Amino acid sequence: MFGVKHMKWWGWGVEGVGFHHEDKPRFAPFVKEKVGLDLSEPGTAAPGFDEIDVPESLLPDELAAALARAVGDKHVITEDLDRVVHTFGKSVRDLVRLRRNQLKRVPDAVVYPGDESQVSAVMQAVLDADAVLIPFGGGSNIAGSLEPLTGETRPVVSMDMGRMNRVLDLDTEAGLARIQAGALGPALEEQLNRRGWTLGHFPDSFTHSTLGGWVATRSSGMQSDKYGDIADITRGLRMVTRTESENGPGVDTVVLRPLPSTSTGPSVREMILGSEGRLGVITEVTVNVHQLPEERVVLAWFFPDFERGLKAMQDISQSEVNVLVARCSDHRETAFSFATQKKQKGVKKLVTDGLFKMLERRGWDLDKMCMAFIGFEGSKSHVTHQKSLVKDIVGKYDGVFVGKGPGQMYDQKKFDTPYLRDFLLDRGATADVSETAVPYSQIKELYDNTITAAEEAMTEAGVPGYIMCHLSHNYHSGACLYFTFAVVEKPEEQLQAYDMVKRAVQQSFIDNGGTLSHHHGVGMEHSPWMEQDVSPAGSGMIDSLFDAVDPGKNLNPGKVTHTGEPGVSDLSDW
Known part of the structure; x- marks a missing residue:
């Protein structure tokens, strides 16, 4: 649509691309052993779109005309498609x-603004009609941040930002780039890379x-150890918002200049970060941007167990080392990674077999072994120095260097x-996945207790399942733990x-x-834990902010704070 790319309506990514295990000989046996799932049996594909019952659009003629005046x-x-x-993430x-054909409430229209003035015009039309406006980027959200509330009787408009996808300005002296909000990751990087950034x-x-x-x-990227999370990267922004006057609701634009730091009261920038369209x-x-590095490499290490891997990652984070990536998988995720590898042949297989035999001679239990990826970036001399520092730290925890191959595959x-x-x-x-951030002093206890809680829940539910974890996104005081789990159900x-x-x-x-989430956001999946996370008073502050800015609940209502069950989107829940 107008050059705007969308993922397939029924799953992740683009049509024609998917996961295949036929070239991964250890994957099917691994899945069979861990959860009893026989991959030799054919699966049941998602239904065709013609099998889906899509509720009719409830877009009133008057609002349709106003939207057309706003964007064409x-x-x-x-x-329908x-x-x-634009209904779900x-x-x-x-x-x-x-897959179950459960579409209770679908946006009545999707609009594609081409600039900020059109965004303002669309918002004004929505407010005048007492409708609902939900911003839409790439549709990748997995926390329930996009869908209309079940039972919503007002018209619902999804605003797709995909036409607003350009790098508008690059300040090479300050290292700042001004970029339209609808730019997808690859398009954004391509535009910056062409200019060396x-x-x-x-x-x-x-x-x-x-x-x-x-x-x-409040996203975080794989290279946050060096570049920071999006909250660190974001320096300024523009946001079209609602205003109130004697004549009714209107619109205005919040303008935050890209200053390196300020001491000007509560941070409006921080209020907007993570606000999910509300x-x-x-x-x-x-945003902060950086010149493309002279050298970039991701290397792999093995550790005898996850506890020593965690300690190594902590020492790296709290040392003078400045790495790009520091990620360590537990033994469960390491085993899963081995199971997804293609069949090794020739010299590569001989080297791998020899390494494992050497580790066994050292007394390692290969079932407890963990793999870590550590990345380096910068000038050649900087990378060489950083690798030397990391080698010394990793050695204290019996880490064994594996080489570039696994890191290249990870990349x-x-x-x-x-x-x-x-x-x-x-x-x-x-x-599914769930991720958190926790101080280093509590990281092993949280890991152990979460694995236990998940496995007890699987037992209680009477289903086979598997859970695994890795550490990533390191900070001075702690890190992110990223859990992946699967259950087999009828x-x-x-x-x-x-x-x-x-x-x-x-x-x-x-x-x-x-915390309830390190980087996937809150939406409606995680909001039931908000009061426990930020305290009832803190959650009340957030509600008060949303109510003050949007008293008519026209801007993506029901996200971030509601009192219902995870993922429940009925109006009565908030």
């Missing part, structure tokens, strides 16, 4: 509901997510993992055991000193 007739779409694409719950922000969703979406959900529509962002495949979820859904397995019961495990994991985060 051809940029107001009411066709476009409306369904890509959470497990979203994908299961699509990079943003350095690479979340898992990079291929299918936008700068505005990153800001609205305060307005972000139209452009000014090549880092954006492909979400395709596995669709493959498993076809075969009756529900897989199709008619799908989401029941999943919900039990998901809730057990999220509650474990809170009970063991972590």
Whole structure:
């Protein structure tokens, strides 16, 4: 649509691309052993779009005319496919509901503004009609931040920012770039790279997510150890928001200049970061950018166990080392990674077999072994020095250098993992992720207790399942722990055991000193834990902010704070 790329309506990524295990000989046996799923049996593909019952558009003629005046007739779409694409994000719950043909409330129209003035005109039309406006970036959100509330009787308009995708200005002296909010990760980097610069922000969703979406959900990228999270990268922005006057609701633009630091009261910038469309529509962002490095390399190490890997990552973070990536998988995720490798042959197989035999002679239990990736970037001399510092730290925890090969594979495949979820859904397995951030002093306890909580929930639900974890995104005081889990359920019961495990994991985060989400946002999936995370008084402050800016609840209502169950979107829940 107008050059705007969308993911397939029923799953992750683009049509024709998916996960395949035929070239990975250890994958099917691994899945069979861990969760009892036989991959030799054919899966059940997602339904065809003609099998989906799409509610009719409820767009009133008057609002349709106002939207057309705002963006032009051809940029107001009411066709079923476009409306369904803009209904959900890509959470497990979203994908299961699509497969079950459970579309309770769908946007009545999708609009594609081309500039900030059109965003303002659309918002004014929506407010005049007492309708609902939901901003849409790439549609990759997995926390329930996009869907209309069930039972919403007002017209719902999805605003797709995809036409606003340009780098507008590059200040090479300050290292700042002004970029439209609808720019997808690849388009943004391509425009910067042509001029020798990079943003350095690479979340898992990079291929299918936008700068505005990153800001609205407080995203974090794989290279955050060097470049910071999006909250660190964002220096200024523009956001169209609602205003109130004697004549009724109007619109205005919040303008935050890209200053290096300020001491000017509560931070408006921080209020907007993570606001998920409830305060307005972000139209452009000014971000820190960096010149492309002379050298970049990601190397791999093995550790005898996860505890020593965690300690090594902590020491690296709190040392003078400045790495690009510092990520360590537990033994469960390490085993999964080995299972997804293609068959090794020749010299490569001999080297790998020899390494494992050497580790066994050292007394390692290979079932407890963990793999870490550590990345370096900069001038050749800087990279050489940093590698030397890391070598000394890793050696204290019995780390064994593996080389460049696994790191190169990690770099090549880092954006492909979400395709596995669709493959498993076809075969009756529900897989998802939950991530938290926790101080180093509590990180091992949170890890142990979360694994236990998830496995107890699987036992209680009476289903086979698997959970694994890695550490990433290091900070001075702590780090992110990123858990991936899967359960095998009967199709008619799908989401029941999943919900039990998901809730057990999220509650474990809170009970063991972590946050409900490190970088996936809140939406409606995580909002039931907000009061426990930020305190009832803190959650009340957030509600008061939203109510003050948007008293009519016209801007993406129901996200971030509501009192219902995870993922429930009925109006009575907030």
